[in-house]
Amino acid sequence: MKRGAEVKKASHSRVEKRLNAAWVQSAPPGRHADGGGLYLQVDSSGARRWYIRLVVRGKRRDLGLGSLKYVSLAQARAKALEMRAIARAGGNPRAAERRKEGHGITFRDMAIEVHSRKFKGGQHNGKHVAQWIRTLEIYAFPLIGDLSISEIHSDDVEQIIDPIWDSKPETARRVLQRVSTVFDHACGKGYRGASNPARGLRGLMREQRVTSEHFQALNYHDVTKLMYWLQENDAIGSYALRFAILTAARSAPVRLATWEQVSEDFTVWTIPGGNMKSREEFQIPTSIPVRNLLLDLRSRFGKRAGYIFPSPQNPAKPLSENTMRKLLQSQYPGATVHGMRASFRTWAAEAVNARHEVAETALAHTVSSKTVAAYLRTDYLNERHMLMEMWGMWVMGEWEWFDDRMDIETEINDRLFGGVLAQT
Template sequence: MPRKARELSALEVRRLTGPGRHAVGGADGLFLRVTQAGSRSWVLRYPTGEKRLSASGKPFAVYRDVGLGSYPNTSLANARKQAEAIREKLAKGVDPLIEKKAAKQARRAAELRRLSFAQAVAAVVKIKQAEASNAKHAGQWATTLATYAVPALGTMSVADIELAHVKQALEPIWQDKPTTAARVRQRIETVLAWATAHGHRTGPNPAAWKGNLDAVLPAPSKITKKAHHRAMPIDAMPEFWKRLCGRDDMPAKALAFAILTGSRSGEALGARWQEFDLAGATWTIPPERMKGRREHRVPLAPVAVELLRSLPQGDEGLVFTRDKGRKLADRAMTDLLAAMGEKERATVHGFRSTLRDWMSERTATPHDVA
């Protein structure tokens, strides 16, 4: 511990200009440190309580320095006041440097917890864009959250979001758009789970359904209004098919192919030549293009093989294209139905239902096969 120093006056301190550490008294361990460049600052030196051995084997006490500000910005009186306050803490077993480090860590933790919901959404959407098998799915994540969640939760810290806030965001669409609302809830849950995993919040996820929101909101399955895709009546198909086959445009050929194979519009429009074995009359759709993420093999009827052979063929590339080999627009077949005056009677997806009805009602196909 430093020897008791004589208490210097303010004038005497002002005259301390030689490089080194000068004891000023008035508080044990208080020094004015002067650098070679002439800058001056206050330092309080105190023992840590730790003992070490010198090179000669003699024990010595370990001291620690804590800065109290520059001189003369920090006056002698102020420096002594600070030094006495620290001495009082040391007497209670509180190390000021350790306390300062803990306070810095606490501030850092608080900064992490102040991450806004909108910032968390941006981070999660970026991850989903990298994971998504198609850009449309990633876009849906960004759009639904921006439309239904960010307006209510966007500026809030993720650490402050509770069940009441999530409920407030979902209630306006829960009854009118139950399917969308259920997806929004799941996506809010994912965003908050990401925030928890990255240290931005703690505690249960307020967007979780089971044992949480299910106590304050009706189950989506109880309020969802199932809207069936409009399906062409079986008896209307021959006349419609005749008109469809009379067209020579690519959307018509794509729709005819989708009808013949019972495929979804995305599966048909994304079909590539390398997926087909025309000699074996099979179409193998890879897992990444299937809704269920499983490879799907489709047997091709002779008329479907004939339709494919009528198209410009290649070893690779899309089967149904528009100018310069580009993929047909997602709405190409829907727009075709509208142009043919069938918008109110049928949808592209509805032809799957028509095929299923035909197999059940007009053929002896076993149920499981159908």
């Protein structure tokens, strides 16, 4: 008889050896059976864990029950008994365990987990992180935040969306999409026996009234993903689209840009009035990613006159106006190059709270009347320089700097001028 084991007489005069609570704490390395498919596995390191061997829907499975540190012998036997009953009835014990676990997880818990995985990824924690969850905090949490993730139905989700479907159509669609993402994750984790209650709800809602149309723009949270994809493409159109995104410029000045328009140190791009919608010369302070892009192009093609982004078919001509659009829409159907300026403007307002005058000037928009402009002789060049460097960091995925405005400005100063960038 195994040392420390209990002896129990079973029916049919069979003797079954069972473990006891004291002995399992000092059991030697190896696999020790308790009966009924329950085992204690002791590793050479001394780690001790329970598992049960079952036949689940015709296949033998070993299912873990947890470490001895957290699951006692009595608890392991109780869990094993429950799993055996489920398996004998033709069910999946592990799926049942996950659904049972889901009863104790609220929608709020699941949303916070999804939010962390979707945006932080262990490395990003900028303002965009709070913005995604904030819509759920405002619209979803008050109604379903404390409900079990496994017990929420379509009617519950509709109560969130219906009141804002007409008054805040874009917000309603975003909230619905984010709620659906949370439930997709819950279903994938096995916390729900039912399907995603938000799936298909949009098709059942009444048609929303659209009052105006704008250039379709990417959510600024998606710009980094687009940039990563573009960096894998060394076609001239990819360089041009990256340049347009980073400078927030219209497509025409980008296509018509020449090397003569860029300062020798690549820090300023001066667009002649003929290439501007306003017909006035405009200067764009370039960020470090823009300078790196230009240096890369120079290293590839050498010093030359003419267009920075020439047509591949005829270098004497500028890039076709459709090249950047087709490239962008190959990844984001319906998106427009001009819409990337809207992405920048929304980011400037929401992510860094840029001054209205500075953000509008960065887009070469008129920010005052002719009378005011006659006295206001400034182009906010220094502030725009700081703003474009921030945009470059955001686009290139350096979101960790956006928690604190002072930290990011200090970092930019250090990168550029050793801390001597003038403040206005």
